[in-house]
Amino acid sequence: MSASAIRAVTHLPFSELQALLKRVFLRHGCSETVAAVLAENCASAQRDGAHSHGVFRIPGYVSTLASGWVDGQARPQVTDVAAGVVRVDAMGGFAQPALAAARPLLVEKARSAGIAVLAIHNSHHFAALWPDVEPFAEQGLVALSVVNSMTCVVPHGARKPLFGTNPIAFAAPCADAHPIVFDMATSAMAHGDVQIAARQGEQLPPGMGVDSQGQPTRDPRAILEGGALLPFGGHKGSALSMMVELLAAALTGGHFSWEFDWSAHPGAKTPWTGQLIILIDPTKAEGERFAQRSRELVEQMQAAGLQRMPGERRYRAREAAARDGVALDAQELDALRALAL
Ligand code: NDP
Ligand code: PYC
Numbered sequence: 001m002s003a004s005a006i007r008a009v010t011h012l013p014f015s016e017l018q019a020l021l022k023r024v025f026l027r028h029g030c031s032e033t034v035a036a037v038l039a040e041n042c043a044s045a046q047r048d049g050a051h052s053h054g055v056f057r058i059p060g061y062v063s064t065l066a067s068g069w070v071d072g073q074a075r076p077q078v079t080d081v082a083a084g085v086v087r088v089d090a091m092g093g094f095a096q097p098a099l100a101a102a103r104p105l106l107v108e109k110a111r112s113a114g115i116a117v118l119a120i121h122n123s124h125h126f127a128a129l130w131p132d133v134e135p136f137a138e139q140g141l142v143a144l145s146v147v148n149s150m151t152c153v154v155p156h157g158a159r160k161p162l163f164g165t166n167p168i169a170f171a172a173p174c175a176d177a178h179p180i181v182f183d184m185a186t187s188a189m190a191h192g193d194v195q196i197a198a199r200q201g202e203q204l205p206p207g208m209g210v211d212s213q214g215q216p217t218r219d220p221r222a223i224l225e226g227g228a229l230l231p232f233g234g235h236k237g238s239a240l241s242m243m244v245e246l247l248a249a250a251l252t253g254g255h256f257s258w259e260f261d262w263s264a265h266p267g268a269k270t271p272w273t274g275q276l277i278i279l280i281d282p283t284k285a286e287g288e289r290f291a292q293r294s295r296e297l298v299e300q301m302q303a304a305g306l307q308r309m310p311g312e313r314r315y316r317a318r319e320a321a322a323r324d325g326v327a328l329d330a331q332e333l334d335a336l337r338a339l340a341l
Pocket of ligand 1: 127189
């Protein structure tokens with residue numbers, strides 16, 4: 001039995017968890033605005049069962065804020081660059097408040113031009129990516145986002161780690177249903193899941209990573225301590241990870257995953273990189289039919305035997321949380337309460 005299986009689980013209403021997390025962020029140096037945005041993000045991940053980016057991340061946020069590596073009070077600077085381009089300097093703060101600050105202008109541009117790009121740089125992203133795209137699909141827009149992270153993935157055919165775990169998230173409206181959403185690291189496994197496996201003393205499936213000698217390993221500690229992850233799907237995932245570096249860093253003016261040095265900030269965990277979001281207004285391309293066409297696609301996939309859509313596990317967890325409260329490890333909840341004091 002794994003260590004996690006014998007730990008007590010407790011349940012908290014979403015609003016209570018959100019308020020507790022906001023107190024933690026405020027207590028550890030974030031402004032009111034930043035604390036509110038991060039608390040909603042983190043509580044949403046916990047609610048949806050996205051455990052590698054829920055309250056598991058709080059110690060990392062706290063140690064990073066204490067190290068001075070990230071500015072929890074940063075005020076993002078939004079620039080209206082062109083008909084379809086918005087740029088935000090996150091000013092060394094978190095990416096999500098930068099997105100929140102640019103959001104009204106970005107949506108306005110997407111609706112008028114049919115497409116708009118948001119380029120965020122000088123930003124830290126330590127969270128799941130789906131919360132950044134799903135709300136756009138709820139407004140009828142198609143959204144694609146990429147963010148790069150920190151060097152821990154060996155490009156396919158290379159000898160040394162270079163890429164980050166570099167996730168890609170996509171969201172599209174679907175008639176009479178939740179938006180279609182996927183959100184995936186381009187590494188074989190998210191770094192957060194490797195940390196969770198290490199904490200729980202579990203072995204990984206084969207093919208996730210290599211040890212410090214470049215040899216395949218199933219030991220999460222060997223990956224975390226001098227080893228590296230592999231891209232998912234060999235050369236194909238590697239190409240997508242390369243694309244993420246180009247779009248999230250080169251195109252936005254952010255750092256590549258290997259370009260920042262946090263060694264002078266012990267405790268720093270958040271990658272200082274960039275993020276790109278592309279929004280499309282489907283009514284400009286396909287009239288009002290897009291959401292219905294999405295629905296047809298899902299129905300055909302289901303008729304072909306599909307048992308589970310991407311995003312479906314999260315939506316089910318969300319329903320359960322609305323009914324029973326958000327599930328939390330009781331020890332983790334105690335630790336959160338202590339961090340809020
Ligand atoms: P997963 O491999 O768990 O899931 C990837 C996607 O596939 C999800 O949309 C998931 O849906 C879907 N999915 C999973 N299993 C199935 C299945 N059997 N059938 C159909 N769809 C399926 O995610 P990752 O481990 O790659 O990433 C986890 C999180 O880590 C992401 O939220 C990502 O954004 C985050 N991350 C953040 C980074 C950062 O720098 N900020 C870096 C790397 C990762 P569902 O959600 O419903 O399970
Ligand atoms: O899980 O790979 C990850 C990750 C990196 C940065 C934030 N999450």
